[in-house]
Amino acid sequence: xxxxxxxxxxxxxxxxxxANAEDEQSIKEAVNLINNKLAELERNYAVKDKKDLLAMTLxxxxxxxxxxxxxxxxxxxxxxxxxxxxxxxxxxxxENLKGINEEEEL
Numbered sequence: 001x002x003x004x005x006x007x008x009x010x011x012x013x014x015x016x017x018x019a020n021a022e023d024e025q026s027i028k029e030a031v032n033l034i035n036n037k038l039a040e041l042e043r044n045y046a047v048k049d050k051k052d053l054l055a056m057t058l059x060x061x062x063x064x065x066x067x068x069x070x071x072x073x074x075x076x077x078x079x080x081x082x083x084x085x086x087x088x089x090x091x092x093x094x095e096n097l098k099g100i101n102e103e104e105e106l
Contacts, residue, residue: 003018006024006027038050038054
């Protein structure tokens with residue numbers, strides 16, 4: 001994994017970041033998302049303090065992340081249940097085939 005140096009700007013401040021080359025695009029997208037959220041909050045609310053805007057942005061993004069994580073967890077749980085059911089059906093089918101083969105041998 002090669003490392004790259006990235007310089008990003010968030011809320012008017014510059015941050016140097018060292019990251020894996022394959023993460024560079026996702027970091028830039030995250031910075032873009034953060035800055036867009038900040039601009040949206042600044043337009044919609046009479047908040048001018050960058051710290052307050054950053055805190056509000058952080059809260060919104062983390063709440064969204066938790067919501068998506070919960071949905072993903074439910075989906076994984078449903079998939080596990082489905083796989084278990086399929087495995088049980090395959091096992092039953094295998095047992096049925098085994099019984100048919102034993103009957104034919106008699």
